Amino acid sequence: MTQDEDRRRCAGRASRRVARVCAAATALLITSCGTADDPKDAAASSAPAPASASASASASPNGSSAPIKPGEVRIAGEVDKPYTVTLADLRKLPRAEASVEFISAKGDQKHTYQGVLLHEVLKAAQPRFDQTKKNGQLRGVVAATGGGDYRAVFAWAELDPGFAKSQILLAVSEDGTAFEDSAGPRLVVPQDTRGGRYVSELNQLWVGTVDPVVDGAH
Template identity: 40%
Template sequence: MTRLLITGVALAAGLLVGCGAPAATTAPAAAGPVGTAAPASVEVPPAGTVRLSGDLVTPTDLTIDDLAALPQQTAEVTFGSSQGQQTHSETGPALADVLPVDALAVSADRRNNLLSFAVLAIGADGYSAAVAYGDVSADFGDRGLLLSLVEDGQALERPRLIVPGDVRGGRYVSDVVELRVVRLR
């Protein structure tokens, strides 16, 4: 049983780090907080573009204009950071609208299938953080995750993943260039 558990954990970790096509253009990987590992390389799509990749029906690239055309939501968020407590007003599409359920490569024969997916947000500097799709889905956690395009009234050059309710801002990924969907089981 222990060997099976260890193998499952190793497989899940490998899926998070290793899925997707080989990178053609890469940005240097940045060191994240203790306990996190950025991907060895990050394929950086053209400026103003977010790549949707991984376990999707149709991987695609979305421009800032595509993201701005989705319904916009605003969230007031407060979180701790190395610079102290921060409070911001963030506006952008809900992550559930950017990655709707019908975009995921789900299996009809699995119970609560959405709970086996995660979304790895990757920044232009290689920093990354994962969120469970259950936290994105309106059918489960519905935590109001956003891909912010505007912070405190100022347009962002690249989107920022916003995770309302997080005590610390470690999963707030700035300058998002890729959202990689991963099936964990």
């Protein structure tokens, strides 16, 4: 074999290798990009479809990813059965009544409220208190959030009839006048002399324990 023939044969093999590499690269490009001409279309075609709000709520351990609608109250936190309740739901439950007096920014207040015991509403969510601890529920706390991100905190013992005589309510009416559905219930705390924890436009009740904070403190 002459040197010219050898060079031609090597060049032919090199050309075939280049052709195979180009073909493979083209196939890979088509597979990864699809037929989209616009980069935004390509990104959209490769991105997963967004889940619905209800599906997201179901996937969340606290059921808290869906937005809260006006008038709704979400019960969440360290509970086994998070759920959402409305004034219409509360009106169907057994009623309790409390006549209260307290001091507010508007002066002395005296009202009669009707509503549902807060303990009953939270108990339905099945809080996860550590039953291996003596009186494990006494480590529990409840954070109540209302309109304008207003928030007040309670110890579980304050609302548990097994430990306290007070009857904290989710009120559905004041002095015989029903609250509007879009406003939601009002928290009523008969044992308080000031109205700071009478949370209006209530929209969230979070149940948890102080253990992660206390045990993690330095």
